[in-house]
Amino acid sequence: YLTATFYDLLKKLYDECNSKCGARGSNCHVKACVKDCRTTSTTYQPPRYHDPKCKSIVQCNATLPTLAKYGFVLGDPERLNRDGQSHTKRTCRDFCDVFKEAFEEDSHLVKFFKTIDNFMFTIRAPFIWLNVALWSLSLFYLICVMVGRLDVLHIRSHLRIPSSHKITAQSLLAAAQVGRLAKISYLQP
Structure with missing residues (x-):
């Protein structure tokens, strides 16, 4: 700057x-x-x-x-x-x-400042793209969890009861299922 x-x-x-x-x-x-x-x-x-x-x-x-x-x-x-x-x-x-x-546009001073800006972007580019990739991966994981079950992705849930792998994100959000899901101790405060 x-x-x-x-x-x-x-x-x-x-x-x-x-x-x-x-x-x-x-x-x-x-x-x-x-x-x-x-x-x-x-x-x-x-x-x-x-x-x-x-x-x-x-x-x-x-x-x-x-x-x-x-x-x-x-x-x-x-x-x-x-x-x-x-x-x-x-x-x-x-x-x-x-x-x-x-x-003026073709002066050495303007070219020098543009070169500095390009140099700074070249240095920062790998970190920028790594950040974009990690956030994209996190967003993809979040979308997969919201749409499907974790066992489809072969990721083990830390819930240890047998019916926990059958819980979908939609059922967690459904108001009618709250009574049945209240029995799962993990979801209780």
Whole structure:
């Protein structure tokens, strides 16, 4: 259950980060990059390198508290915030885009969680099927006792009187036979 909880918390983190920083109309989405930034100006596959004047994820007021709420921190804030090197600068929108890719159906994270679920079922499968088989056997035995006598199954009853093997389940349930069966000491409290 730990993997499902971890996945749910990551999904909540993504939803909260996306609503505060990654959604269109949010401050980070609109104002993080300058007008001439290469990542926003091209319509085709944009490069990942920002203009040195763009605001990084470290300068966002909403990201750090959101990450801290879920137990995460920025590993190297200086590297993410360097003004002179644009190849290491990342914005909130970049973070949300990468996070979004992690939850797609063919991502490694989703495949990893599905593999864990399959592994857990493979480990538990023999015990599950053994449990099903034993309960089925118990139910079959109970049905046989309710329908027929035990001596048909060659199972000896622990009643030692000679007429005990002639008692059927239907006769035990019949109200008219209660007086005759009251003589059997086994059925008396």
